[in-house]
Each structure stands twice: as C-alpha cells, then as structure tokens.
Amino acid sequence: MERAIEQSVAGHAYSEIKRKILLKELKPGQRLAEISLSEQIGVSRTPVREALRKLAAEGWLTMVQNSGVWVSSPTRHEILDAYEVRCKIELWGIEKAMPNVTPLLVRKLEENIEDEANVYQKHLSTDYPDINTKFHMLIAEAGGNEALCEHLRIALSKTIIYMALYEQYFDFENNVSLSEHKGILEAIRARDEADVTRRMKAHIEQGFKDLRLS
Numbered sequence: 001m002e003r004a005i006e007q008s009v010a011g012h013a014y015s016e017i018k019r020k021i022l023l024k025e026l027k028p029g030q031r032l033a034e035i036s037l038s039e040q041i042g043v044s045r046t047p048v049r050e051a052l053r054k055l056a057a058e059g060w061l062t063m064v065q066n067s068g069v070w071v072s073s074p075t076r077h078e079i080l081d082a083y084e085v086r087c088k089i090e091l092w093g094i095e096k097a098m099p100n101v102t103p104l105l106v107r108k109l110e111e112n113i114e115d116e117a118n119v120y121q122k123h124l125s126t127d128y129p130d131i132n133t134k135f136h137m138l139i140a141e142a143g144g145n146e147a148l149c150e151h152l153r154i155a156l157s158k159t160i161i162y163m164a165l166y167e168q169y170f171d172f173e174n175n176v177s178l179s180e181h182k183g184i185l186e187a188i189r190a191r192d193e194a195d196v197t198r199r200m201k202a203h204i205e206q207g208f209k210d211l212r213l214s
Helices: 002-022 034-041 045-058 076-100 103-122 125-141 146-166 177-189 193-209
Strands: 061-064 068-071
Touching: 002 034, 002 045, 002 125, 002 146, 034 045, 045 061, 076 125, 076 146, 076 193, 103 125, 103 177, 125 146, 125 177, 177 193
Parallel strands: none
Antiparallel strands: 061 068
16 A cells, blocks of 8 residues: 555656656756755655656656766757657558558547647647657557557657757647648548658658757
8 A cells, every 4th residue: 555655656756747847847958856856746755766767767867876867968969860760660650551541540540630639729738749659659550560669669759858858849839740740641541651651751850850959
C-alpha cells in the first residue's frame, strides 16, 4: 500500500515537472534543484528525485552523477541527426503501410485529427505531443513491422522533446501541423503513396525548420 502511494506521488511529480517543460516554465540548459521543485510541487524530495531519474532516462533531462540535473539542451547537430533518422524510418513506414490502407485506418486517422483539432481549439498544450505522436504511429503500425515501429517510437520521442524545448507550438494560430496532417490523410485516402511520401517528408522538414535554434 505504501509503495503504491509512493509511486502515485512520484507519478504526480513526474507529470508536474514534465508539464513545466512543456509550458516552457523550465528552459533548455536550466539547472534543477530538488528542494525548489519539491516545494513548488508540494511533495518530498524522494518522489521528485525518482521523477527526475525517469525524465532523464526518457531524454527530457540530463543527469550528471555527483553534479546535478539540467533540462536537456542538445546541439543543433544532434537535433538534425534525430530528424534525419526519423524521416528515413517514417518514409519506410509509409512504404510498408500503403498496401494495408483500410477504411478502419482512415477512420482512426480521422478521429486523431479530430482530437488534434480539439487541442488547437482549446489550446491544450500538454496534450499536443501525445496526439501528434499517435498520428504518425497509426500509419507506421499499419505496415505490421514491429521493429520499424519500435525505432520510430524512439525517433519520435526524441523529436517531440526537441519540439517541446525549441518550437513555439503553443502559437496555435500559426502552427501548420494540423493542416499538414489533413493533407497526409487525404493522400492516404487516395492511396497515393508518392503524394503521402512527399507530404510526410515536407512535414518533417518543416518541423525542423520551425525549431528556434540559435
């Protein structure tokens, strides 16, 4: 029972710290202090420490033993590498998925876009990364190659972090991601693999261009 409570508190600390990163209350390269975070969140340092470890394992934070914890601040080269890898995997995923396009897949993508539109309408910034990821994974999963999907999940998780750190995706009025997703869906509905590939490549490249890198 006590362990379940501890995990629940650690989960709350994890969600709150991640929310602060998504809302840009914590900036790339900023050093984090357990005491300050525990006071802000209203929990002890132990669940905060556990949450920091989990976020570091996922790539949101950088943890140096006997030194401290910082919000991740990858180099431009590291970010570009991640986007290039993601693009290669995702385009391969399209090649695998297109022979398996079904009305069910199209409907799932439609529903995801409806959810994404709701996020835009209500400015649900903290929900955006998961919904964005789901759109891309639905396409890849249609190809039936789990190894490909596993690698894409990793690539997406990296670029989602970079997006959260450096893209002004809270500027929903000027974010073109939703319209790009709609275009990709229409190409999928038409079963036009060349058009899906072209649109997805442009979508990923635009995502990198939208990052505000120094």
